[in-house]
Amino acid sequence: MIAVKNLYKNFGKTNVLKAVSTTVEKGEKVVIIGPSGGGKSTLLRCMNLLETPTYGEVWVEDKLLTPVDPYLHPEIIRLSSTYKRMTEGGATDEEVIAEIKKNDLLRRFEGRDYASAIRTYQKQNTLDVNLARRKIGMVFQHFNLFNNKTVLDNLTLAPITLKLKSKAEAEEQAYALLKRIGLEDKAKVYPSTLSGGQKQRIAIVRALAMKPDYMLFDEPTSALDPEMVGEVLSLIKELAASGMTMVIVTHEMGFAREVASRVLFMADGVITEEGAPEELFENPKTERLKDFFSKVL
Amino acid sequence: MFEDLGKILTSSEYMGYIWQGFGTTLLVTLIAVLIGLVLGFIVAIIKIAALNSKWMKIPAFICSIYTTVIRGTPVALQLFLMVFSILAFPGFKPVAAILTFGINSGAYVSENIRAGIMSVDKGQMEAGRSLGIPWTYTMVKIIFPQAIKNVVPAIGNEMISLLKETSIIGWVGSTVGTLTFDLNAASGIIALGLGGAYLAPSIIVGCFYLVVVYAMVLLIKLVEGRLRKSDRR
Ligand SMILES: Nc1ncnc2c1ncn2[C@@H]1O[C@H](COP(=O)(O)OP(=O)(O)O)[C@@H](O)[C@H]1O
Ligand SMILES: [Mg+2]
Numbered sequence: 001m002i003a004v005k006n007l008y009k010n011f012g013k014t015n016v017l018k019a020v021s022t023t024v025e026k027g028e029k030v031v032i033i034g035p036s037g038g039g040k041s042t043l044l045r046c047m048n049l050l051e052t053p054t055y056g057e058v059w060v061e062d063k064l065l066t067p068v069d070p071y072l073h074p075e076i077i078r079l080s081s082t083y084k085r086m087t088e089g090g091a092t093d094e095e096v097i098a099e100i101k102k103n104d105l106l107r108r109f110e111g112r113d114y115a116s117a118i119r120t121y122q123k124q125n126t127l128d129v130n131l132a133r134r135k136i137g138m139v140f141q142h143f144n145l146f147n148n149k150t151v152l153d154n155l156t157l158a159p160i161t162l163k164l165k166s167k168a169e170a171e172e173q174a175y176a177l178l179k180r181i182g183l184e185d186k187a188k189v190y191p192s193t194l195s196g197g198q199k200q201r202i203a204i205v206r207a208l209a210m211k212p213d214y215m216l217f218d219e220p221t222s223a224l225d226p227e228m229v230g231e232v233l234s235l236i237k238e239l240a241a242s243g244m245t246m247v248i249v250t251h252e253m254g255f256a257r258e259v260a261s262r263v264l265f266m267a268d269g270v271i272t273e274e275g276a277p278e279e280l281f282e283n284p285k286t287e288r289l290k291d292f293f294s295k296v297l
Numbered sequence: 298m299f300e301d302l303g304k305i306l307t308s309s310e311y312m313g314y315i316w317q318g319f320g321t322t323l324l325v326t327l328i329a330v331l332i333g334l335v336l337g338f339i340v341a342i343i344k345i346a347a348l349n350s351k352w353m354k355i356p357a358f359i360c361s362i363y364t365t366v367i368r369g370t371p372v373a374l375q376l377f378l379m380v381f382s383i384l385a386f387p388g389f390k391p392v393a394a395i396l397t398f399g400i401n402s403g404a405y406v407s408e409n410i411r412a413g414i415m416s417v418d419k420g421q422m423e424a425g426r427s428l429g430i431p432w433t434y435t436m437v438k439i440i441f442p443q444a445i446k447n448v449v450p451a452i453g454n455e456m457i458s459l460l461k462e463t464s465i466i467g468w469v470g471s472t473v474g475t476l477t478f479d480l481n482a483a484s485g486i487i488a489l490g491l492g493g494a495y496l497a498p499s500i501i502v503g504c505f506y507l508v509v510v511y512a513m514v515l516l517i518k519l520v521e522g523r524l525r526k527s528d529r530r
Contacts (some may be wrong), residue, residue: 133427
């Protein structure tokens with residue numbers, strides 16, 4: 001499971017994500033749709049910490065990837081000097097916590113108890129981001145194959161560098177993966193000689209070479225010529241059918257409907273609407289989503 | 298003029314000055330280039346690392362003061378400041394002078410390296426990181442190899458500038474037989490010997506510079522060609 005809790009992301013003064021929370025359970029295929037600039041990529045990139053959230057937490061299974069966000073932990077708020085000062089004034093616990101959350105009252109220094117509680121919580125729950133990323137594959141709009149490496153080296157670099165496999169094992173696996181997508185003959189060529197569709201399929205199996213538990217796709221077909229979209233989508237569908245947990249940002253509505261177990265509609269940095277694909281596509285509730293569908297369908 | 302040229306070319310004293318000056322120019326340039334490369338590489342890495350690690354922010358700030366000041370002031374000023382003020386110890390003149398050129402070069406080299414690294418598509422780093430490969434490994438295995446073909450020609454040109462800039466080293470005192478007596482200083486001393494006739498010695502010394510610079514240009518082209526051949530795009 002990947003859980004994002006109360007995620008905020010600001011780029012300077014622009015609030016790109018505003019209090020986004022969602023949990024991607026094992027086996028789910030979550031598809032994120034929405035107008036461009038709505039924060040879809042940012043949310044996806046927060047899930048493997050390619051973007052650092054401004055507030056909020058990202059959890060993978062029972063491990064925390066981000067710093068502790070004290071606003072999510074009343075027991076930590078209660079140790080702050082701000083809380084202590086406010087309760088001395090006679091207000092109830094509930095009132096004070098609500099007030100602190102609402103007005104962002106926690107300061108950098110809130111006394112020793114508070115600091116040590118945060119440190120302890122962090123120590124007990126944090127997972128190194130590099131370890132987490134091994135389990136979360138990512139596929140980019142522009143493929144991002146390593147330009148200075150052959151296709152084979154693209155597939156073996158991470159397993160070998162991270163000492164998960166010997167060179168021979170990694171290469172054996174790489175050939176098996178290339179065979180699966182019918183590109184064994186491309187093992188020794190450099191990415192620049194490949195078509196967009198081939199690059200993207202190789203980028204997908206490069207991620208699979210790490211044997212991930214989750215796959216994140218950020219508009220995997222948006223940079224492709226139309227005739228190559230099909231081959232990439234069918235590989236992703238195949239992967240979905242094999243039980244992989246995935247989060248996919250896409251503008252391919254037919255594909256979204258087909259592959260999704262849950263659809264999130266993101267606009268202006270919030271999840272405006274979510275639900276099963278049939279429900280969302282047949283009966284959009286918000287004006288925003290109806291308007292979006294009228295433009296893309 | 299031809300008479301002067303003949304005089305210089307047949308005089309073992311004058312040719313001695315020229316060869317000695319030539320040796321100094323090459324040696325000073327070589328040492329300065331080495332200092333510049335090491336310094337430039339370190340500074341570039343610190344600046345790039347600051348994008349990834351907050352611990353590097355303060356060192357990176359110091360580095361940008363260094364590159365700003367060095368690139369913002371004339372090398373002649375830096376030379377006089379180092380030789381006659383900061384490092385004005387007895388007998389230390391040549392060392393101070395060579396250090397000045399090295400430190401000066403380092404600022405330019407660091408900017409060349411940094412620009413080369415920044416020119417690599419940032420998706421390359423993201424791809425590496427998304428696979429769980431640490432920043433340093435991704436830098437070394439993916440980013441550097443792609444940056445180098447932009448960096449080598451730029452650094453080659455920087456070395457050529459440096460070779461020519463060292464011609465002011467004699468300004469801090471060009472005693473024959475010391476490491477501040479370079480090609481340009483040789484030209485000056487010969488001109489005095491010829492009663493102030495600068496034309497002939499300047500032509501000869503100019504030819505020496507030209508030949509070396511041209512050789513460097515060829516070498517850069519060669520390396521560039523090699524890199525392009527192995528450029529797998
Ligand atoms: N690195 C960044 N710096 C500044 N603004 C950014 C950055 N990345 C994204 N943004 C802004 O955040 C908003 C949402 O971007 P994004 O998550 O890419 O949206 P989407 O993927 O839904 O099109 C956009 O307005 C975009 O300009
Ligand atoms: Mg996007």
